[in-house]
Amino acid sequence: MIKKLLQRVFRKPAPTSRKASNDSAVLRIPFKQHQIQRQLLSPAALKTIEGLQKAGFEAYVVGGAVRDLLLKQRPKDFDVATNATPEQVHRVFRRSRIIGRRFRLVHVMFGDETVEVSTFRGSHLGDDGDAKIADSGRILRDNVFGSHEEDAVRRDFTANALYYNPANEEIIDFHHGVADIRAGVLRMIGDPVTRYREDPVRMLRAVRLSAKLGLKLDTDTEAPIPELADALKDVPESRLFDEMLKLFLSGHALESAHALRQHGLHHGLLPLLDVVLEQPMGARFVTLALQNTDERVLADKPVSPAFLFATLLWHEVLAAWQKYENLGERSIPALHLAMTDVCDQQAEKLAIHKRFSSTMKEIWGLQPRFEQRAGKRPFSLIEHPRYRAGYDFLLLRCASGELPEELGEWWTDFAEANGEARQAMLQPDTEPRKRPRRRRRKPAASAGA
Template sequence: MIRKFLHQVFSRKTPASSSTSTLTVIPFKRHGIRRHQITPCALKIATQIQQAGFSAYIVGGAVRDLLLGLTPKDFDIATNATPEEVHHIFRRSRIIGRRFRLVHVMCGAETVEVSTFRGSSTEEDDPVAIQLTDQHGRLLHDNVFGSQEEDAARRDFTVNALFYDPAKEEILDYMKGYEDIKAKRLRIIGDPIQRYREDPVRMLRAVRLASKLGLQIESETAKPIGDLAPLLHNVPPSRLFDEMLKLLLSGYALPCVVELRARGLHHGLLPMLDVILEQPLGERFITIALKNTDERIRQNKPVSPGFLFAILLWHEVLSRWNSLQAGGEKPAPALFKAIDTILSIQRNKLAIPRRFDAVIQEIWTMQPRFEARAGRKPLRMLTHPRFRAAFDFMMLRCESGELNAELGEWWKTFLSADGDQREKMLSSQPGPKRNKRRRSRKKASPSNDPGSDTMIPDTQP
């Protein structure tokens, strides 16, 4: 019984009569992609699979990006060989995945993902297919092998359903994806409502791809997004986090966030984002920060995910912090309590991995310490491992108008100054006010740091 079930899941195919796609073969003279534009590893792997008697094509985003004149991030391969057959061809390979088995083939420092053509798993008259979806229509399992045509039909967007044969330098197009790329159009394959129900993350992917690639989302593809946005609540938080990270690191985070808000998708992605963007300072802060982040990514400069999430959540922390202080709590405990509350809420919503918590918390807790410019505190701040990230964060606050611009200019001058100039700058700053009793105690202990009376205790030794 179990063997029969597994055979149905892994071997069932959709009848050819149900397909409405038409194959178009696009020669090199039309598309202009040469095989040498494929990385040597991916080309070698595709060639070896073909020499073993199977078909092998470069697929997905790599073909799309090459047609758009972009440099692909990686090259994936699709084949009619099973994972076991691919694994047998390549000694340095491993089969991975539970929802759908893939093969990772290692070639030098590069790893190429090889997938077997996938088939449909949503036939209404198949009891196995019914078990593969939840009550909202979301696919829970997709372990179905199929033909190349079926593989094209089950991909998300037409621009991702192109197959490039490096041997013949031809593109096989079943879904008119080549036409859509030329028309700068993003169109989902199949019925948009059904496809979004199968995987609600496709709505977020549509926004990200359209913003990143400069494509216009086709009207029928865009129409159901607003109504189906609540389906994102059914997606595992870890998947939402992965998709959010791709969006923020796309180099087009700002237009993506604007588009998310316009289409009502932020409620399912970052539930607090709407509140943040309704605050004038918050909206300006996030706009400037994301614009700067996009510029860094386009210049191939590193960007910390922790820094990005610190930006997005800061004004919620600030609002909670101010409320706690207004209720009578002291600044330092109030800040830590606000941080714990906001991160706890977002962890349940977005599954931010705990490995980012330290970065986020240190950036936030260092902010009040930038305002303490007397004594030795500024010098010790420079030795903090998160100083640069916290400094950049503080400068964004100054640029957005949240902090006085004079504070940012002082720190910029302090960083570029030599030792003597720094000493003069520190001595010119007024020290913290103390009552007479406290001053008398300080005189008895000349080694005490005059700058120790800050909101956030210094954690450095």
């Protein structure tokens, strides 16, 4: 006990990039300077904060929502930070549930909207609290609660360490995040090497936010990334997949893809993504796919993760398909072997959910069928549940130069035509007919049976 007491007394404070050790360093920015009205928050976020404040707790909108509002962008969601413990939050709101192992959170539900509420985090470097750190420095478990100031230190970037109080429309800024946002800089709080080792996913987040927000990475924040890229190998595949989804569905997927390669973060995430982007055919195809994804995201249209990853991995499938055909496999079995190989290889690096990988295989498997335009085949294909996704994939292949544009135009016309017009569009069936199987005669029953 004496040892633990001495460690608490003499424990070094968590490093910060700027002084925030006393209240005089905290900036309280009034509405006149930031112009963020409380009406810009979602009704559920306002109700959550009002409920916690009426119960006697501190509560603020925190992080990305405040940052996005300062940048005149619409936040995707509104997270709340409070000094109430998860159990206390749960008691305040009847419709809520405690989630998470690495760090416990509370989801508060109002109708269709869910607000994520986190308790102020404390330092994970001490012996008190429920924390566990790997030898590499990566945080494995982090259920350590602390003060408002400690929570700000634990945030990743200065732009995310901002707290908005709708009661007085004031922003609390511990690390000059507002100034960094206005200067167009994304800066890590604390020593970047230490923070990346604590959570290597922060490197992906830095690239994603830089591309999405148009903020330039601070020199010290950017410098260690290529050297620490291998640390991503220790991150659970499911977390990598979730972060990659955020990156490619940010509305700035194309910039993010090039930024990944620029910072040396592509290896091991999407196999040979750098090679694909450098191949004339592959580069054109991937560029069109990412541009299409960005346009849909920015237009608030739905985007299928399965379709996106199917496009990013397609030229890996093509290469494996050709390999198996060269080994003597027939075309369709060769394609299925190729799809399995690519998905298995990807599963070792990025845990693509099975529901997505199954759809990816269906989209890939439909592609040879689009080249069959005779007989009943086009009619059965157009009724397939994945026809639309396969058709959109085909159009990307045609637009990239992989297939003749005439093929995509034929299917567009075929889908819009009526029954008689469709029949007239069919091409002559030149494929050899399969011989009907000869039924084996059953042996005659013996007389004594």
